[in-house]
Amino acid sequence: MPADAKPNDVTATPPTTARDPATEAAQPPAVAAPGVGPVPGSRPRRRWPLWAALVAAVLTLSGGIPAVLRAGGLSDGEVGEPATAASPTENPTTIAARQVAERISAQLDEQAAALLSGDRSGFLGIADPAARGDLRQRFAALRALRVTRWEARPSGLPTTAGKAGEWRLAVEFQYCFMVPDCRPSPLIVETRWRDGAEPRLLAFGRSKTAPSIGDRANGQPGSLPWEVSELATKTGKRTIVAAPPAYRHRLPGLLKRAEAAARVADEYAVTGVTPDRYRIFYAGPKEWKRWYGGDRPEWSAGYAINVGGGHYEVVLAPDSFDYGPGLDEVLRHELAHAATLPEKRDYSDGSTWWLVEGLAELAAVDGQPVARYAGLSDTRRLVKGDWDGKLDTIAPGEDTSDKAVTGSYGIAYLAARYFLDRFGAERLLAFAKVVLHDRRIPRQTSEEIFDETWASLHKECVAYIRSAVR
Structure with missing residues (x-):
């Protein structure tokens, strides 16, 4: 979920449900991602989301x-x-x-x-x-x-x-x-x-969570991995992956998957400038509770967190390797946050959560048909149940049930999918830039970018979502 879900721009991955191999799919100051879909006995997946020792x-x-x-x-x-x-x-x-x-x-x-x-x-x-x-x-x-x-x-x-x-x-x-x-x-x-x-x-x-540094809008996210942990690393063309030495054996496979995810995430760079490197940290149980302040939602399987200077770092939960192919979805989702979210931590007040997570879910599924979206059943349950038909109210809280979290991510995905299918990637990313980076509300930009009023587009988008889950 986006930065507003946590005080330090953390976006987390939503919960998972029991995985059906036939429907399994591939998958901002910090952003969370939804669950990878059906994974027997596993938790939700993604979420987003510094020390600096001695120096020069x-x-x-x-x-x-x-x-x-x-x-x-x-x-x-x-x-x-x-x-x-x-x-x-x-x-x-x-x-x-x-x-x-x-x-x-x-x-x-x-x-x-x-x-x-x-x-x-x-x-x-x-x-x-x-x-x-x-x-x-x-x-x-x-x-x-x-x-x-x-x-x-x-x-x-x-x-x-x-x-x-x-x-x-x-x-x-x-x-x-x-x-x-x-x-x-x-x-x-x-x-x-x-x-x-x-x-x-x-x-x-050690660095502590703080709302700001001097006159900067960006704060500090809490103890960074390199402040408190020994680390082993592997580097690729677009990514660097790190883990405690006990998990060094997982780094070669993780690097390969991260490099593949980075190629997808690069396509979502809304400003046209991709991150210089995607930084990915795999956490053991102890590290998950310490890095960046710990205290992540129960349903999170990963998160992206804003560390300032326009950089987001991605953390994978200890059980993320249990998701099998679902880990690729988590990586694509989280790296997409690093590519789409602005430097400022106040880019979202919850009303644009659907856009932040919808873009990340588009990257996560990587072009698969809507019918194969892993969270579709939970999305259907939420749409036909408690949802009020408004995009700006779907952001889940930390106490939201796993199924409702997955449903919220599903609504965000379908909303972004509507705009992608109707207007194409170029206009969707232009819309994301003015809303998330330039802080303009949708009704101020929809006619400029989509040639239609926001009221009309919102109505059509909601109708599309309801139709997709019938």
Whole structure:
């Protein structure tokens, strides 16, 4: 389901029902997907839906600007605004804090350079020995994910930590994986330092769910996989897949399926620009409860979550491999969210849930006939039961029953299918762009794109849905 289903743009996959092999089909700040259809004894499928350890930025705070490190060296200081020179009457405590921030920035700069060059000793070197165990895990995970850009700057001034010579400092990190010149994802974490000519890192916090980062509309989704877990990875032309080492054996097969799903999802890029890489994480039971804050709906088999910078990451539930071919549907659904959803987390208030999930379901089924849609029976039950005939009221809640969730996804699928069959993919995607990215309501855009009023189109669409489930 879309971001509005969870506070951090998570879209999840709907519940599954007992699978009938004859009708089985292939399959946004975060989006959920519906169930894969009949799967004996399995849960619903999809849903959508940062830590940043040590990093690269020299903050020349004696009046200076934060300098930024990339894989090749210093950038033009694009992160942050120039600091003003200290006033002659500035509080001595503020002056001291600025000087501490400058020294810490130099340490973060050295650490970022070490991370990008693969120098683990240098990465750990700025930290107190007691803090190095956690940093080893983060270094290994970030290198496994092919980190290509790592930047850091103090977010505000440090404050005293209660002990003489110790300071707390919020640090903003920005990073890229695989692609050096990607739009970086931001993350703010709390750190603690012991001051000196070369400050020592005493503690490095984990990111926590937060509604915003500075003046950005995007928030933080909670602890990222690479902050809290060891990871093994495989990379392809369009995707990178990762899992805890215990599930390393699943990565080759997952990569092959992810690459196939990415080819379908690329066709749904509503802006014409596809994601630089699709990032897919397979979670074990422990990781499912920890990554991105945990706490996903019971019926979810996967989700896509907004991590900022225009990037969505996909997480697969521990039992997703039990779905057999249904896993391909989950992947197509979730990757379609990454291709269709905007950077802003407030793209939907629930009234456009049908469009978000309808597009993802179109990708999931990948051209199969409506009659073979796996959730058709649950959709029929909902349409002939409690549905009020309005597209903007079908978004399920976390307590919605599995069958009702599947039915809601089915209605969304049939609605999107109506527009696809009648107007074609080009106009459907243009409609999705203005509604989801440009935040224009359907009645403001339907005549411009479809040459008909929204009231007329909505009526015809609902009639099509009712006819499809007779």
